[in-house]
Amino acid sequence: MQAAEWARDITDTLRGEDEQGALERLARLQPFDRAEVLAHLEPADRLRLVRAMPTSLAAETLEYLEPETQYRILDHLDEPLAAALLQAMSSDTVVDLLLALHPLQAAKLKAWLPSAYRERIDTLMTFPENTAGSLATIEYIAAREGWTVQQALDHVRKVGHDAEVVSYVYVVDARGRLVRVASLRELILADPRAPLTAVGRPDVIAVRATADREEAARLLTRYDFVALPVVDDQNRLLGIITIDDIVDVIHREATEDIQRLGGSVPLAESYFKTPVPVLFRKRVGWLLTLFVAEAYTGTVLRHFEDILSRVVGLAFFIPLLIGTGGNTGSQTVSTLVRALAVGEVTFRDWLRVLARELATGTLLGTVMAAAALVRAYTLGVGPQLGPVVAVTALFIVLWASMVSAVLPLLLHRLRVDPAVVSGPFISTLVDGTGLFLYFTVAQVMLRLT
Amino acid sequence: MQAAEWARDITDTLRGEDEQGALERLARLQPFDRAEVLAHLEPADRLRLVRAMPTSLAAETLEYLEPETQYRILDHLDEPLAAALLQAMSSDTVVDLLLALHPLQAAKLKAWLPSAYRERIDTLMTFPENTAGSLATIEYIAAREGWTVQQALDHVRKVGHDAEVVSYVYVVDARGRLVRVASLRELILADPRAPLTAVGRPDVIAVRATADREEAARLLTRYDFVALPVVDDQNRLLGIITIDDIVDVIHREATEDIQRLGGSVPLAESYFKTPVPVLFRKRVGWLLTLFVAEAYTGTVLRHFEDILSRVVGLAFFIPLLIGTGGNTGSQTVSTLVRALAVGEVTFRDWLRVLARELATGTLLGTVMAAAALVRAYTLGVGPQLGPVVAVTALFIVLWASMVSAVLPLLLHRLRVDPAVVSGPFISTLVDGTGLFLYFTVAQVMLRLT
Incomplete structure (x- = not known):
């Protein structure tokens, strides 16, 4: 330190x-x-x-x-x-x-x-906390439409000390509406006698104060600006958002997504500033929800109690099979949630995503089926169980791929943060349905009724 | 579009x-x-x-x-x-x-x-891909130590067109060593006749070209710069890194961490640019590794086959208990991996982290034990199993909290990316050990031998 x-x-x-x-x-x-x-x-x-x-x-x-x-x-x-x-x-x-x-x-x-x-x-x-307006600062440099370059530069010299960013000069009309932007570089390189309207550009990229702060981050990232003007619904200049605040937003949004994907409600403060009772509160909700959802695995198992007691060896593969399903789902979900967050994927791509994930799932499922066959053999559970476990492995991986490809896109479409489809969420979902798959396959292949 | x-x-x-x-x-x-x-x-x-x-x-x-x-x-x-x-x-x-x-x-x-x-x-x-040097651009504005402010400003006017960032002028000595930095704002506000050495500051924050790109991101984020000079080991100016490239790095690092936490090797390209065979390769390694690790759950179960066949009801709670352990671990791991990535937590905090996670785990474990008791009652498995399941739930949550608190810190210390302790990884680890806990608790509490 x-x-x-x-x-x-x-x-x-x-x-x-x-x-x-x-x-x-x-x-x-x-x-x-x-x-x-x-x-x-x-x-x-x-x-x-x-x-x-x-x-x-x-x-x-x-x-x-x-x-x-x-x-x-x-x-x-x-x-x-x-x-x-x-x-x-x-x-x-x-x-x-x-x-x-x-x-x-x-x-x-x-x-x-x-x-x-x-x-x-x-x-x-x-402006509420997650809006662009909440990030705005009023220490920007504004110039009037009628000025010359020299007048604008003199103004920069006068008020530049207080400005947070002097890279841009924002040109406003008599009613305070943002009509033009010029970079300080453009002003310095221009003829001082030129009218301000001859420098810079008229189509100013700006963000509405009521827009989501992520929209501001997206614009700044996309256009590589150092500051972004914030306007009201009549295009009047309210302030600017500087890149350093956007960097903080990007960090914070990633932190929130990671915590959500891990299955907890995002922390408002940094780790050590969050007291233990708050850590508890942020986690217990999802943990209980998942527990209740997971509880139906007990129902499924009791439903197949008869088969289970006749072929106890089937139980040996329960954690392995549902665990593999959960892992597959977690891989897909994390990749897709991030791709949605950075805008690489949107809902309209759902069919393409599904096709890609099913293709990948088929490859992965085949490998896992082979691995399951080997494991059944090494565990010495008799020749009958191996094929059951292998077929189930393939089905579970495919099922997990499908669910975890579609759910995040669907939630995104419904304007729910797709990161709530966390690894634990998808594992839980796959656990119960995977068990049902497993015992159904066993019932059919072992001709049990 | x-x-x-x-x-x-x-x-x-x-x-x-x-x-x-x-x-x-x-x-x-x-x-x-x-x-x-x-x-x-x-x-x-x-x-x-x-x-x-x-x-x-x-x-x-x-x-x-x-x-x-x-x-x-x-x-x-x-x-x-x-x-x-x-x-x-x-x-x-x-x-x-x-x-x-x-x-x-x-x-x-x-x-x-x-x-x-x-x-x-x-x-x-x-410079290799992940270094600060790989992000550097040579379009910066450098000025010589002996110049006046006016000379520097004339130079900006001359070369400013080609510069990527004109916010700073870097002052170098005769041997190209970085000795001073002045912002364009400081130059404009200064007396044009003043020597350049009277403007800006001598202690320049710079990054070594061979440093990790994350180090450059950390410095730029910390000091709110728009550009960061990159120097060689003799402090000679090689180039600058601009904030827009750092924003990309921050995005990419977060993407990589999220994909790792989901249990896959990070993709080098965006989602749709990654062909299916590559998606498969990035995922199959961890999936197989986790499968092999998870396979010992079969060994544990076979070891307790006798108990399992005498009390088949125990099997109903297997997914529920190990799932809850995995979920707890996933919550802790994701929070800590992110806290390590942004520097909120370091290895030296391990005891504090462990204490906090055990305290949180005790609260969570108590709640989950109560939930388990309720579930055992509603599943109607007889009065004996309830307490076994409840005690195991508490133990598993505590165990998962402990493991997932210590492992990421340890890996960080060993300079392995802690994000490899993914949700699937910690679930798998907790699955086998959790089963062992479960049957041991059952053995003791049900007096089975």
Whole structure:
């Protein structure tokens, strides 16, 4: 842990009454690392350094701290400094902070903001968590339609300090509607006297504030932008989403899908921040549901109790056969759920997917049938059981392939997250139906009635 | 599919001999969309438009096409045009193209490049696929230590057209070593007469070319950069990695982890690009391995054949109990594998992880024991089996929690991708050991010998 070492070093420097030295060391770090160091310091030292730092440096650092820590620091500073820091922080961080606080605490902080800024923050705060609007920041650079390139560049120089991303200048009309976008590169390379309307492009790719945050991620990924404008339903510019926030979204969405595929409800926080009772709650629902679903394997087995007691050897292969079915299903489901998530596959492809999975399943089933034959032989259960187990292995693999090819696509179509068809889900489904297959095959092939 | 419609529209325009109109329509699209449209066109129309497009527009478009399509286009153009396009494309795309081609085809294309550029491409081509170096592009903006801000800005204006990212200017010394970085924003806001050494920061965060690409992703995500410099072991600047390539890496790594967790070897290509025989090969290995591992459930069952034939009712609960163990394991494993991948958990946390999972497992196990008791009662297997099944449920859940907490951490420590501890893997492991637990509990509680 480098941050802990840095923090010790800075604490020592402070103890030696060399505040200037401590500040210089901090200033040399990247904002992320600086925040880590602050998080490791004693509260009193932390406050002392935040007070002594230039406002922009302090604000930049605060952005990387957790909301609770941000509040604890802001709450202990004098109001003018705290207000200045809050205004210098990027607006998406401020929104996250305000949403994480108790309403009374949030109201206190909001009272420090100038009313125009507060209104814009209020607008951003209305967008629910999974929307594009919730990711937006208002620190973008906007220019007016009638300006020249030189005017736009002068504007960048004036407001660029506060902007989160200066790669693009968004051109709006008199009613605030987004009509054009130009990259800073295009502005610098253009003739300064040219009208702004001669630079950049008119068909701006933007996302509606109410759209899903995944839609924003999809657009940014597809077009390789660094920032994406967010507009309301009248195409008025509300803010921008920056690529670093999208990277976080991509990480979070993948985490959620993996946890769902593992058969649990996604955790809202990171692993260690999730208390044990919450871990329990996120898991117990599916575990019980699957238990109830799996319970009908008992019903199937009792239904075939007679056959089972006449040929006890059949029981030896129960875990092996249903396990193989579950494994096949888990392989297919995970591949397809991911392909759906990244848009490689859609519902309209269902027939193609089914054909591919059945073809793959036939190959896999044949191999598993051969393996089952070998296993029956080595277990020495007599010559009759081998073919039963082999035929069942083929059928179960085919059955699992079919179910796990169709279900995720169907759920996607019904706008249910296909990741709820987890490995455990498909295993459970295949277990009961697989047992039914097994004993039916046994009944027919062994001529039992 | 919007691209298909656009393509039809453009084909019609071309048929009406309005090449200029078709070009204008194409130019208005984003590069990604333009490439999609080209991919939908007839080869002859495609070539005609590429020939008529301005070089920079054509190169930008080509970058979004697949290597095979890129080659098919370049191969049909006159050498001067093809060479110009190749040089205008970003170097990481050229490297990917050259690596995807047959060596003779690659040699033909390489011969068109100026020798200095060819040498730098050759250097980039030496880095293996999963390294940071393999993602690097040489279209960055470098400035010399001795320059002023004005000189640097003039240089940006001169070479900015070719750069992939103009957000940063990298300052190198006379030996090519990376000594400083300044953002374009800092340059624009600075006094033009100031020395370059007064702008930006000296401690540049960079990644070694030989480092894992995940390390580059981690750094970019952590520090919210738009591009990351890539250096050799003497800190000489080799290239930069841009955030859009990192976004692709993050997507790909998540896909690989999900496929591994589902119990298959990750696919190298997207789902529909993977032929059925390859799907089969990626899955059959684990399926057979798990089959062999699962086969010992047969051995365990045969070992307890005597007990099983005396109390056939025990068999009814086999799928239910081992299924619940597998589900618990799958939940834990997926959560931990992801936490390891994003760096939330490391091997040093193993004791904390184990404690948390055992605590969660105790809660879950208690609930599942109660559920098992209910199920035994509803299945009407007599009053003796209920307690056996309940106690086993608790033990199996605890056992699964323990194994799935420790194994991923251990593998991570041994530098094996923890995602190989897939859901199917942990289910299989828990199946055999769980059966052993079950019959041992039955033996003890039912006093069978």
